[in-house]
Amino acid sequence: MGTGRTAGKKTGPKPSFTRDDVIDAALDAGIADFTLAEVATKIGVVTSAVYRRFDSRDDLLDACLSRVASAVALPRPGMSWQEICRLWADECWRICGVFPGLVQVVYSYPAAFTRIGSVAAAYADALAAHGRTVGQAGFALDFIGDTVFSCRLGVEAMRSVDESGESGLERAKERTDASHPIQPEDSWADRGFVDLKVDFIIDGLERNWPAL
CATH class of the missing domain: 1.10.357 (Tetracycline Repressor; domain 2)
Incomplete structure (x- = not known):
């Protein structure tokens, strides 16, 4: 009997993620040398999905640095x-x-x-x-x-x-x-x-x- 699923394709909603999730993944990968592909893998999405939150690697790097700045004691x-x-x-x-x-x-x-x-x-x-x-x-x-x-x-x-x-x-x-x-x-x-x-x-x- 058929299962109603298309062979080789995952069903269910697309995984959701926030800007903070992407920043967390980039910092975990290393702020100096993270790649968008590596970040995407960490949050369980394809690389192109990261562009829904950030325009480029530099855009993500800027966000990471803003996170760093927020951790500085005043x-x-x-x-x-x-x-x-x-x-x-x-x-x-x-x-x-x-x-x-x-x-x-x-x-x-x-x-x-x-x-x-x-x-x-x-x-x-x-x-x-x-x-x-x-x-x-x-x-x-x-x-x-x-x-x-x-x-x-x-x-x-x-x-x-x-x-x-x-x-x-x-x-x-x-x-x-x-x-x-x-x-x-x-x-x-x-x-x-x-x-x-x-x-x-x-x-x-x-x-x-x-x-x-």
Whole structure:
């Protein structure tokens, strides 16, 4: 007897999914290198279905970065400008751990910074309450952010493991001559000199803010 089904075809309603489902899948796949095909597979649809929610991969990447921005902690009332700057540094470091691959996107996707407008504005407003101009606030946030992200990029390289199971730090130690003035340390696979560099920047700003 017939079953009423067409051989080889699935019956029932098409699977439904939301924009958040697509974003979740992209972040799970890795914000730096997800593909729309991979995202579609994770949510159980064909690749073309993803275009019902997003126009392109860049459109989806922008949405992922907006999600990242929403996870950034904002300055609290009563914080000193130094505390605000340190919080910014801590948050830049933290979100890279929460969203693997983020630091690569920061340096490879030119529009990445456009997704943090509200976050940057909140930090700029907090610094403005201490007499800083928009230009000065932007300078400080950019200087500290660049410092933290570049350090994070180096740390992730040191943490990476090759096919033999050797880490980047181990390879660096093996290839560094004893006479070299810079000797790889275990801290290079952690925060390393991040906090020291941030403190150095803040110390400089305490002495002189650029006229911006």
